[in-house]
Amino acid sequence: MTTSLHRLYSFRRCPYAMRARLGLLFAELQVELREIVLKYKPAQMLAISPKGTVPVLQLTDGVVIDESRDIMIWALEQQDPQGLLDAAVLDQAKALIEQNDNEFKHWLDRYKYADRHPEMTQVEYRQRGEDFLQVLENLLAESPFLMGNKATVADIGVMPFVRQFAHVDRDVFYSLPYPNLQRWLQLWLEHPLFLKAMVKYQPWQEGDELVVFPS
Numbered sequence: 001m002t003t004s005l006h007r008l009y010s011f012r013r014c015p016y017a018m019r020a021r022l023g024l025l026f027a028e029l030q031v032e033l034r035e036i037v038l039k040y041k042p043a044q045m046l047a048i049s050p051k052g053t054v055p056v057l058q059l060t061d062g063v064v065i066d067e068s069r070d071i072m073i074w075a076l077e078q079q080d081p082q083g084l085l086d087a088a089v090l091d092q093a094k095a096l097i098e099q100n101d102n103e104f105k106h107w108l109d110r111y112k113y114a115d116r117h118p119e120m121t122q123v124e125y126r127q128r129g130e131d132f133l134q135v136l137e138n139l140l141a142e143s144p145f146l147m148g149n150k151a152t153v154a155d156i157g158v159m160p161f162v163r164q165f166a167h168v169d170r171d172v173f174y175s176l177p178y179p180n181l182q183r184w185l186q187l188w189l190e191h192p193l194f195l196k197a198m199v200k201y202q203p204w205q206e207g208d209e210l211v212v213f214p215s
């Protein structure tokens, strides 16, 4: 089927794909959605992005964007009605996303799958991850969002990973001394656009009707 929509390959539970979907939602862009199963990646996706990670955005002109940060930023560069790419804080926001991707994600994975990494205990992995949580807590003690009084790309870029960290053990997370971070996460978990980002779709198969996101 031909389409005039950009096409997003996505996986509901992937935090990188969540930030891409949030970027598209804040940009008020509609795309064709192809929900995938990581074990059975569609050949069509691998043909345009052989590294095989989601999210992948295929633009109608054939350009492929296969890094989640780039998808978020591309979407918001098209339209940014809520000002998530606020130029005054953009470099700082990008640096925080870098720290999330390059440092926090490492400890998050080990905290989540501590049994696969017996070099350290789960508590030690959690404590390493908490260095980043403390950075976020300090920012959120100053203002309701990471970069000030309104949401920016930093919030939507980092939130899915903090959510994943919290969900390893909710009781532990909510007992930690990060009240501002807990408040901020709760706000995002209930945010109408996050709820939209988490709507369930059936995995795509060749021949399926086109699925538009958001629907």
Ligand SMILES: N[C@@H](CCC(=O)N[C@@H](CS)C(=O)NCC(=O)O)C(=O)O
Pocket (backbone or CB within 6 Å): 011, 013, 014, 015, 016, 017, 038, 052, 053, 054, 055, 066, 067, 068, 069
């Ligand atoms: N740097 C990439 C990372 C994306 C990524 O690692 N996604 C995971 C799912 S959360 C994935 O597709 N992994 C491939 C696999 O598990 O086969 C991005 O930011 O888009």
